[in-house]
Amino acid sequence: MNTTPHIPHLHAIVLAGGSGTRFWPLSRELAPKQFVSIFGGVSLITRAVMRVSTMVDDSGIHVLTNERLLDELRNHLKSQAEIKGLAVDYLAEPTPRNTAAAIALAAAYLVRIDPDAIMVVLPSDHLLEDGERWERTMRVAAGLAAEGRLVTLGLTPSYPETGYGYIRMGSPIPGHAEENVLGHEVVEFVEKPDKETAEAFLDTGEYLWNSGMLVARADAVLRELTLAGEKAATEASSGSAKIAQTAGVVAASAPSTWTTDEARALFASLPSVPFDKAALEVSGRVAVVPADLTWSDVGSLLALESVADSDERGNTLSGNVVDVDSHDSIVYSADRLVATLGLKDMIVVDTADATLVASKDRAQDVRLIVDALRVMGAREVVESRSSLRPWGSWTMLVKGDSFQVKTIDVLPGHRLSLQSHGHRSEHWIVVEGTALVTIDDATLTLSTGESGYIPLGSVHRLENAGAVPLRIVEVAVGDYLGEDDIVRYEDDWSR
Amino acid sequence: MNTTPHIPHLHAIVLAGGSGTRFWPLSRELAPKQFVSIFGGVSLITRAVMRVSTMVDDSGIHVLTNERLLDELRNHLKSQAEIKGLAVDYLAEPTPRNTAAAIALAAAYLVRIDPDAIMVVLPSDHLLEDGERWERTMRVAAGLAAEGRLVTLGLTPSYPETGYGYIRMGSPIPGHAEENVLGHEVVEFVEKPDKETAEAFLDTGEYLWNSGMLVARADAVLRELTLAGEKAATEASSGSAKIAQTAGVVAASAPSTWTTDEARALFASLPSVPFDKAALEVSGRVAVVPADLTWSDVGSLLALESVADSDERGNTLSGNVVDVDSHDSIVYSADRLVATLGLKDMIVVDTADATLVASKDRAQDVRLIVDALRVMGAREVVESRSSLRPWGSWTMLVKGDSFQVKTIDVLPGHRLSLQSHGHRSEHWIVVEGTALVTIDDATLTLSTGESGYIPLGSVHRLENAGAVPLRIVEVAVGDYLGEDDIVRYEDDWSR
Numbered sequence: 009m010n011t012t013p014h015i016p017h018l019h020a021i022v023l024a025g026g027s028g029t030r031f032w033p034l035s036r037e038l039a040p041k042q043f044v045s046i047f048g049g050v051s052l053i054t055r056a057v058m059r060v061s062t063m064v065d066d067s068g069i070h071v072l073t074n075e076r077l078l079d080e081l082r083n084h085l086k087s088q089a090e091i092k093g094l095a096v097d098y099l100a101e102p103t104p105r106n107t108a109a110a111i112a113l114a115a116a117y118l119v120r121i122d123p124d125a126i127m128v129v130l131p132s133d134h135l136l137e138d139g140e141r142w143e144r145t146m147r148v149a150a151g152l153a154a155e156g157r158l159v160t161l162g163l164t165p166s167y168p169e170t171g172y173g174y175i176r177m178g179s180p181i182p183g184h185a186e187e188n189v190l191g192h193e194v195v196e197f198v199e200k201p202d203k204e205t206a207e208a209f210l211d212t213g214e215y216l217w218n219s220g221m222l223v224a225r226a227d228a229v230l231r232e233l234t235l236a237g238e239k240a241a242t243e244a245s246s247g248s249a250k251i252a253q254t255a256g257v258v259a260a261s262a263p264s265t266w267t268t269d270e271a272r273a274l275f276a277s278l279p280s281v282p283f284d285k286a287a288l289e290v291s292g293r294v295a296v297v298p299a300d301l302t303w304s305d306v307g308s309l310l311a312l313e314s315v316a317d318s319d320e321r322g323n324t325l326s327g328n329v330v331d332v333d334s335h336d337s338i339v340y341s342a343d344r345l346v347a348t349l350g351l352k353d354m355i356v357v358d359t360a361d362a363t364l365v366a367s368k369d370r371a372q373d374v375r376l377i378v379d380a381l382r383v384m385g386a387r388e389v390v391e392s393r394s395s396l397r398p399w400g401s402w403t404m405l406v407k408g409d410s411f412q413v414k415t416i417d418v419l420p421g422h423r424l425s426l427q428s429h430g431h432r433s434e435h436w437i438v439v440e441g442t443a444l445v446t447i448d449d450a451t452l453t454l455s456t457g458e459s460g461y462i463p464l465g466s467v468h469r470l471e472n473a474g475a476v477p478l479r480i481v482e483v484a485v486g487d488y489l490g491e492d493d494i495v496r497y498e499d500d501w502s503r
Numbered sequence: 504m505n506t507t508p509h510i511p512h513l514h515a516i517v518l519a520g521g522s523g524t525r526f527w528p529l530s531r532e533l534a535p536k537q538f539v540s541i542f543g544g545v546s547l548i549t550r551a552v553m554r555v556s557t558m559v560d561d562s563g564i565h566v567l568t569n570e571r572l573l574d575e576l577r578n579h580l581k582s583q584a585e586i587k588g589l590a591v592d593y594l595a596e597p598t599p600r601n602t603a604a605a606i607a608l609a610a611a612y613l614v615r616i617d618p619d620a621i622m623v624v625l626p627s628d629h630l631l632e633d634g635e636r637w638e639r640t641m642r643v644a645a646g647l648a649a650e651g652r653l654v655t656l657g658l659t660p661s662y663p664e665t666g667y668g669y670i671r672m673g674s675p676i677p678g679h680a681e682e683n684v685l686g687h688e689v690v691e692f693v694e695k696p697d698k699e700t701a702e703a704f705l706d707t708g709e710y711l712w713n714s715g716m717l718v719a720r721a722d723a724v725l726r727e728l729t730l731a732g733e734k735a736a737t738e739a740s741s742g743s744a745k746i747a748q749t750a751g752v753v754a755a756s757a758p759s760t761w762t763t764d765e766a767r768a769l770f771a772s773l774p775s776v777p778f779d780k781a782a783l784e785v786s787g788r789v790a791v792v793p794a795d796l797t798w799s800d801v802g803s804l805l806a807l808e809s810v811a812d813s814d815e816r817g818n819t820l821s822g823n824v825v826d827v828d829s830h831d832s833i834v835y836s837a838d839r840l841v842a843t844l845g846l847k848d849m850i851v852v853d854t855a856d857a858t859l860v861a862s863k864d865r866a867q868d869v870r871l872i873v874d875a876l877r878v879m880g881a882r883e884v885v886e887s888r889s890s891l892r893p894w895g896s897w898t899m900l901v902k903g904d905s906f907q908v909k910t911i912d913v914l915p916g917h918r919l920s921l922q923s924h925g926h927r928s929e930h931w932i933v934v935e936g937t938a939l940v941t942i943d944d945a946t947l948t949l950s951t952g953e954s955g956y957i958p959l960g961s962v963h964r965l966e967n968a969g970a971v972p973l974r975i976v977e978v979a980v981g982d983y984l985g986e987d988d989i990v991r992y993e994d995d996w997s998r
Binding site: 388 | 599853859869875903930956
């Protein structure tokens, strides 16, 4: 047994996109379900980063997201104590173009920084067991990948799910077994089967759930895409060569220049196809490693059943919840008091600014609510009452026509941008910690209980120069209170 | 037809008690359902006061409540623009002892201030039509009452309700008819019947719902109670004479002295029985006036169905609500966003600090939730996030361990008490209007956008000397933030 889990040239590509629809109101457009810290208190994306951190080099963790989410994702991961100090590299697709283009982009980028890179592509919207069994699986997969194969991880199915894709295993591949983990040839990939077919799959013992996890040499990813495109065996694979080539062109610049108009136009011109269809189903160089890992698709709010133990009537109650006589229901409260009476097969999810009540059998249709809210232009679909920032976070307490009140938390050693507002004055009251405040030419230190006044138009900055968290209450008064009334003169985050 | 509705010697006794259980979370212990301003925007108690205000003398409106609710009730009615300027007299029972003792107390009090007083006892937890038809009914009832009868108002039943008491009418009483309204003898009072009996009642056309409304001379109330006690025909009536006598003794002092220990002990010693059982069912001097008035028992949250029109799927949606595919459900949001998906026969009520989700067929059991919350000592059962005060109101925005943020609204021309705190300093930021602020020996005027600092221990006062409303944001910082950390030096309300 290998006791050093570190695998040479291994790079993790953690996928973190998502639209925040199926998990609303816990997820929002700017905080998709990967950000939600309800499963064991740690967000799914943080768990994914932790899961690979022991296996890769210091500069081997890359998170792939889209441009809209980049700032939010960075702020989120920065706020996670569990991965403090870990170097995380960020890649942002210029436009969402499905997984073939995304994986190709990541591969092209990795080839440039490490020609022998082996990439493990890891979706972050699942719960997945980590630990020794997971690492053993990864080592076997990496060994196969080093030989040039595109290696998928297949999960032992526990029931005939019709919503997943399946992989049929072929004969074992010698040379990389570790204990009972060994790679297999792939006979076929099967899209979501019907119930009967799924049941038959389980009976054979030859089918695995397609986990969406891929382990492969970065250059092999690009090569197999190119070959698949040349074969053009299916409609989906006919553009694969273009995907490989264009991703290479886009990634040939440093990531910071990916957002040039040219790169954006190039990338946007790519076909939007899944990597499975663009490469895996066409390639002759695939393998599957069956993994008997505990895994949970956090596919809908029904996943909240795993957050707490159920009571004797089959309810999962979590947070400040009082129930009388309900059955088989999920009630989750983030903060406020929720009382339930005589429910049956219901889901109640309560957050600071929005509540969802749904019949359990409609859990997959929460997106219909999100669609309706989008049509209305409801703020609650985009973000919650709180917003993470690179320097900390803020929470809106009340927003009136001519005033608003926020709490603002600044991390030790951080500061906001040097800024001014054209339409509001602000009062800052320090309620925890000590603030260093700049107002035009003056600098003052405010201790807990003290306050400062920021006149309209003055150039000001808030800083936590101390070693403990700083929290202030900000009362803004003015005729226009939009977040866009800000002029930034200096910013530690180049915003 | 009498065109001046004013009725000589008429005094309204508006009953306003209630425990806030069946209408939670819209009602609370300190804000029972009479206070809830959801039906047409005006609270039930305000409607009751408005309904009698045109018929009684300037000093003829008396609201009877209990000591715990007295301040809240006064603050509530003071905040109601619809009855601004109306003189309202307050009576508070020393202890809740059911309606026989309460009505006797009110009667004894009225006899003292107006020996010819006719009292109309009006519960305030219903919706009731007012207008000309209501006034005509009152005139006929008052005419019968002037002759010494205890006159009940009976409502024409519209369906065989099993939760109400019924009154069987006897022959008409000549001499007081007005248009089609005339009084009848009473054959019997019947407690909540079963379904079959109720259906039979409706078929006869002789039975009316017992509205709980009573019109009688105050001295007749005390006399009939005394006679009932002497007859002692039932267990309930055996203590009636004592009720009449003790109420007379308690009421012999001014209301302000009712809370002496002696009065309290006397009143507490009275049997707790309803007036119907203590007097009406035993007395030979009763009458009933059938009233074909639109009336609604606001008996449970199901009454919210009358707040808005129902949609094509039978839902009543009110407030910031988004629904997809629900049926026959009530969704009421006071403020926050509530989304519902695929509900059937459900009630959802959302307020700033608590949400209730209940099966419609359990509407009568909301008290079970309230009981559970009481056992937990939950603040949400006692009061909401906002609190009315004689000078205005406040709303808690956030309460941390060492700081809290409130908005405080002060009515024009009003001021808070001159006070100090031993454990907190306060920052006041004016966000609407102009504040006159006293801090120890200094007085300053703060305009919108300006702020003042109240150091720990300083003697201070907030006043709205202007003609428009004043709103401030108060940020308090300290090691103890309880409402009881207050020393009052001067108070316009003798608190």
